[in-house]
Amino acid sequence: MEKMKELLDQIKNPQTNNTLTAEKRWQQIDLKDGILTVQYQRDGISPQDKRIIETNIEESLKGLEEVKEIIVKTTSSQSQDVFKALDNQPKEAAKPAAQPAALKTGHAPAANKRPVPGVKKVIAVGSGKGGVGKSTVTANLALSLANLGNKVGIIDADIYGPSMPMIFGMREGKPHATEAKKIVPMESYGIKFISFGLFINENDPVIWRGPMLGGVLNQFLFDVDWGELDYLLIDLPPGTGDIQLSMVQNTHVDGTVVISTPQDIALLDATKGLEMFKKLNIPVIGMVENMSSFICTDCGKEHHIFGNAGVEKASAKLGVNLLGKVPLEMELRTGSDNGVPYMSQNQYEGRAVWNAFVEIAGKVDSFFYPVNPTANDNKPGFFSKILGLGK
């Protein structure tokens, strides 16, 4: 134990070159039955530096006989690690300033691409077709990325069916503005989000909404006080038309995830979505097969309600990564309907849906930050192994 502490004392924050001990970041160091659990506070540490720290911990401790396995946990003021139980209660929304936020309307000017301040990676989530689970996947992917220690935000850009306020249990949420006239995003389960649904009356006719769109997305990108985010996910409206195109042209989008069910018709539309992103030179991170199958709780048999492995086959044909297959599960829907999103509930850990989201988030994260770029692709790194993220 003494030797171990001595070695941990030398682990540095690559950004400041100070040790984590000097920065008073260590919160837990426990060794039980050969499993060493360490936890540190990671505010201000980028995902890249987090990986360097984890590799250094592994490298310096792997020689110790008493340590068989290492689990590294992190906490941050806005997100918690996968190993730490998430609150069952939505976190308090950011402290509202006096003024309510208002949206400007009208088409966006043909702006040049601008980065979103403080945001490291912007990911557009698309689906050619509606109703395939785009919002469900966006919300749960956000939570899964946060479970890996990332700070994550969501723009719900779906004007026709905004669903984030419902999924995150904040239907009555009213965003406020800061003194600098920035919109303060909602925060729930550690995820910051902004949604058109927070600004409109749910019964407003849809026809009014179209003309507002260009300007609104621009405001969601640039007039929201996002703070520091590792990932900002955009839940786009379904389809591949002008609306979607204009939305993703104002900022640099780092990658896209396309959701489809295994049905031919959904796949046909998803392929159009992929073409749209390719034309815009947006890298395709991969596809998600949602509603992949249904495992009958009575007979235990797996039923392929929307066809068998359609997205898997299509992604192979199109040369696109398959990020994961999310089966149908009742609790995924009820969680969304009740404002208690599935991946915020540790009780589901180990279930097929849970594992699918862990796999998808791991692949998205390592798309941008390869765990061990020199290693053979089929050989997951130590940390992906202990996190269960192996390809």
Ligand SMILES: Nc1ncnc2c1ncn2[C@@H]1O[C@H](COP(=O)(O)OP(=O)(O)OP(=O)(O)O)[C@@H](O)[C@H]1O
């Ligand atoms: N794997 C799943 N298992 C069970 N229910 C699911 C699953 N995926 C999505 N659902 C449910 O299916 C419905 C449609 O999903 P969702 O709203 O995420 O789709 P969408 O593509 O965003 O739709 P829209 O085009 O309306 O925005 C929701 O009620 C959701 O809870």
Ligand SMILES: [Mg+2]
């Ligand atoms: Mg939706």
